[in-house]
Amino acid sequence: MDKIYDLIIIGSGAAGLSAAVYAKRAMLNTLVFERSFSSGGQIINTYEVDNYLGLPEISGYELALKFREHADKLGVEFENSEIIAISENEGIKCLEDSRNRKFYGKAVIIASGAGHRQLGVNGEERLKGMGVSYCAVCDGAFFKNKTVAVVGGGDAALEDAIFLAPICKKVYLIHRRDELRGIKILQKQVMEIENIEILWSTVVEEINGEDKVSSLRVNTKGNVYDLEMDGIFIAIGIKPFSDVFKDFVERDENGYIIADENGITSRSGVFAAGDVRTKSLRQIITAAADGANCVYSAEKYLKGLPS
Ligand code: NAP
DSSP: OOOEEEEEEEOOSHHHHHHHHHHHHTTOOEEEEESSSSSSGGGGGOSOBOOSTTOTTBOHHHHHHHHHHHHHHTTOEEEESOEEEEEEETTEEEEEETTSOEEEEEEEEEOOOEEEOOOOOBTTTTTBTTTEESOHHHHGGGGTTOEEEEEOSSHHHHHHHHHHTTTSSEEEEEOSSSSOOSOHHHHHHHHHOTTEEEETTEEEEEEEOSSSOOEEEEEETTEEEEEEOSEEEEOSOEEESOGGGTTTSOBOTTSOBOOOTTOBOSSTTEEEOGGGBSOSOOOHHHHHHHHHHHHHHHHHHHTTOOO
């Protein structure tokens, strides 16, 4: 007879580890899946986290370590592999991993996170955290009085430019077309801010710099030149890691799993926490809160109580 866990958590970022800690304290027999070799999810790519309560100026890597240490201290059980399929039989959820093993759980928390879309140009990967950022709210404060670029023309890019303008000396908004995609009200605000300059029909071809970003090679309709730059914020969309769950729980048009703040999804006993779920503010602190809420919901589900 295969072992049936009370709870299986998919993901070991802030949401998954927070859920693991709450689950252990609730004495649920719990297993956590993480697909990379380090816990923390997107946090480990953040140079410095300055907005997590009580831990100012901590590096993303250090915060991720602390999260993992906390889970280890409580004896959380981890499996280092990726979930590639999920199904349900008579209320028991069956998860298959990349090594073709099957795991069974009465309840599941999906905390698989999301990843920022990448430009895919030279220098992007190498200078991540050294001037290349995907989160203006997280990293904007490090560019006080500096010159930065925001790439993209959607709501996120416009919001980033607006957020960065009062902090930075100059903000270039680099968009590949001659028309913005974002909502009109944000477009209007961007146009009205003096230190935002829009580079229309322009693509970034390369990000230059030794140990930090120093310039961008840009191409405006065939005119290629280098633009001195201290930082680049890439805001060309986010992709939730939810494809494996697409026939299992309902997702919105952008692939986010539809769930409220209690994590309740379209499927009974399956909860979603953190960046993978529908929500308006994707931050470490909101992911951690989701993890706690999901365990509370899972406990009620396991006890047969109404949600
Ligand atoms: P988005 O709406 O998909 O916009 C992505 C932008 O990046 C587009 O302007 C696109 O250019 C550009 N882009 C995509 N791939 C690119 C590439 N390889 N190189 C250069 N540019 C590229 O993404 P988002 O702005 O992250 O927004 C995602 C969703 O969240 C949207 O539904 C948005 O409405 C929502 N959101 C809402 C708010 C809000 O309501 N306040 C804030 C943030 C996000 P093209 O225009 O040429 O396609």
